[in-house]
Amino acid sequence: MRSLHDLPKGHLHLHLELGMRPSMLAGLAARSGVPTPRTTGFTEFGGFGEVIGGILPLFRERADFERLVDEVVEDAANDGVVYLEPSFWPYPYLEIFGSAEAAWETVIARGEEAGARHGVTVRWMAAVDRVLDTPEQAVDVAKTAVRFRDAGVVGLGLHNDENGYPPEPFVDAFRYAKDNGLLSTPHAGELDGPASVRGAIDVLGADRLQHGVRSIEDPALVEVLAERGTVLDVCPTSNLQLSVVPSLAEHPLPALLAAGVRCSINADDPLVFGPNCLQEYELCRAELGLTDEQLAECARSSIIGGAAPADVRERALAGIDAWLASPAS
Ligand SMILES: [Zn+2]
Secondary structure (H helix, E strand, O other): OOOHHHOOEEEOOEEHHHHOOHHHHHHHHHHHOOOOOOOOOOOOHHHHHHHHHHHHHHOOOHHHHHHHHHHHHHHHHHOOEEEEOOEEOOHHHHHHHOOHHHHHHHHHHHHHHHHHHHOOEEOEEEEEEOOOOOHHHHHHHHHHHHHOOOOOEEEEEEEOOOOOOOOHHHHHHHHHHHHOOOEEEEEEOOOOOHHHHHHHHHOOOOOEEEEOHHHHHOHHHHHHHHHHOOEEEEOHHHHHHOOOOOOHHHOOHHHHHHOOOEEEEOOEOHHHHOOOHHHHHHHHHHOOOOOHHHHHHHHHHHHHOOOOOHHHHHHHHHHHHHHHHOOOO
16 A cells, blocks of 8 residues: 555645644643643534634633644644645734734744745635624735735635525625635535535635535536536545534545545544544545545645645645555555
């Protein structure tokens, strides 16, 4: 078997804070004199939200984010990730940083430093919170993201509960982002079905979809995604733990690939879901039966779908071809 560590990968669906190591979480809790918050014990998005709500308030200082970015980038390198595109919503941390701009400056600078140290190219996805941001605030989020375009923000995402919060009201923010050279990378087709995916591609002009797996419920939509070459940033363990799929064996990733849809493989929130990016690839091999050809194709999509500079992209794609051409031992 070929080592999946050695397969060059892009990691395109990772929420920065939930890429935290358990050891850092324990340290943050100890500093605040509270027990380490639980990271498990949920089966759906509501319970997941409660778990996250116990974790995020433990961030207190700029240095916390510097350590977080350092460790997230080092972990990516250890997974054989060559291109990392974490998402970040800085607004809960304005008291720490003083402004969203200052928060972005901190994580971007640290990502560049750590990336240079570990051989990982780091770019960023800004995010709109579909529950907490009004459409007007979303436009401000997009404007801030565009101001950091040349520094390394490459996309605009849309997070939080899809149910009751469809993509369409955020059209102005995403139009501004796309007009100014950012990728449109909303969450859709995870908690809500094909209608959310249609809204994301038709109205928000999605270049990629975070998740998108429930597109499988609508064969005509699957055809559209295959034709457009839209990349789905798929997170199998996340889908299992939030009951988006009843079992890994029933995960639609193999069917989506068979239908010609481009898919990348990702960890989403490894602190709470468990597996890191490499382990998700290993799960896809062991549990979903993906062949090395299919795993290499997912890795290609993870490079093509991201916004890596041309030289990084070419090197990664050549590395994927070389991986597949190497003998399987
Ligand atoms: Zn996500």
